[in-house]
Amino acid sequence: MQAANRLQKSLKAGNPAYGGWQMLPGTNLTRVLCRAASNMDWLLVDMEHGNISDDSMHEIVAAAAACAVSPIVRVVDGQPWMIKRALDSGAHGILVPVLETVKDAEDVVRSSKFPPMGNRGFEPLLAVEKFVEQHAHGGNVKELSGREYLEQANNSLVIAVQIETQSALEHVKEIAMVPGVDVLFVGPFDLGVSIGHPIVGGKMDATLELAIQSVQEAARAAGIKAGIYCDSGEDAREWAAKGFLMNSVVTDMIGLREMVSQSFSSTR
Template sequence: MPTNPSFLDRLNGGPSAVAAWCGLPDPTIAALLARENFDAVIVDMQHGAVDFSNALRAVPLIAGAGKPAVVRVPVGEFATASRFLDAGASGVIAPMINTIDDARRFASFMKYPPIGERSWGPHGALSLTGMQAAEYFPVANGLSVALAMVETREALNIIDDILAVPGIDGIFIGPADLSIALSQGAKVNPLSAEVEEAIDYALSRVKAAGKVAGIYAPTGARAADMVAKGFHLVSVASDSAYLRHGAQMALAAARA
């Protein structure tokens, strides 16, 4: 049986999955966090310091802890999505999906025909799932979760069309970039009323489409708010934030 045979079913079936966010390059950090009580681990190649090699090494370490590995690829690098699926990643987040063509191209690398155009070569996925090729291929499209990021006015305006693209399993919201877009570059405020309204609107459209909604939350308290709203996947802060917070707590106790 696969290590994570139905991550998409898990997201759809609830409760909300709470994920760690990793931007530091050493894959052992992702491995450590996978051993904590997170439901998934997201490796960030867009803004983090993680390169392809280290992200690739993180995937089996996360899966080895029995957790889904999700990778956020750099902007426009849709072909990289297939390589991570081949390695055994359970999902891919693609940033800056602002057009229907963006969504279609992303989906094409995430799904095998007839839905997409993903080519054959799941070397790591076969090993991690324990499946033979003949077993893996018929179910593979259901094992790969394709999340298109919605973080601009353009994406919000066509969110129904993005969700309707075959092979797109849902969206992932970046509140900080969304706040920049909605304020026309005036500020970064992911907690603004305008962003909150956009988040609620996007979530309602995802639920109407019967798909998955994910979001980044900078703190545990904010993550709890997003869980309460009904998001399927909520990432909490980041590995560097965990490190700083832990250091601050230890120092405060030592110097009390």
């Protein structure tokens, strides 16, 4: 499983893992996104704010995995049944939004792990095929068995939690220390609004920058990774240089709008 999880491999190696962000349904869109850049390591399937249903999520996860890109599902909330659905689809990891407390982080881990680490129910039929390691020149492939998935899942899935509220920021050091949390992920826009320092004109002020830095420092102290939402490759690279390793590069709706706007501007 770890060999097939491109996001986890990059993070474990201490290398930046760059991702796409899908808010619109459709596996044709998924394949276009995943095949557009050879260095796309992960694709975020956004069920929190995106127009993506449960059945669409299952199909997008399968399409991304088939393109050798790690599918990561942002669930609507940290409820156990939502986490279960995402992981049972074969997602290589989850991103859980709107954490408030250390207990919230502990509950996320509990719902994400099989016993004895957690209480996730066991049913791997849909998940196992999403962890076939891709070979450039074809050849035989071997799917995981259900037993192998059970034995490896606890250590092979990426569990990321968003630090986007004032409460989570105040407890970020303790949240980072929760066993089983792999990534602290920052949404700068949400965090800025939460702490009263919203991003204005595309720029963040010094207070927000310090808050984001505190998340990265908490992750480093706990021996885990930090990630951040970015709208461009330039921003993603800059944050990677600051120690953030799970960084988005483009969101489908933003990228499409910019591409269409740029194309039509040439006609004027």
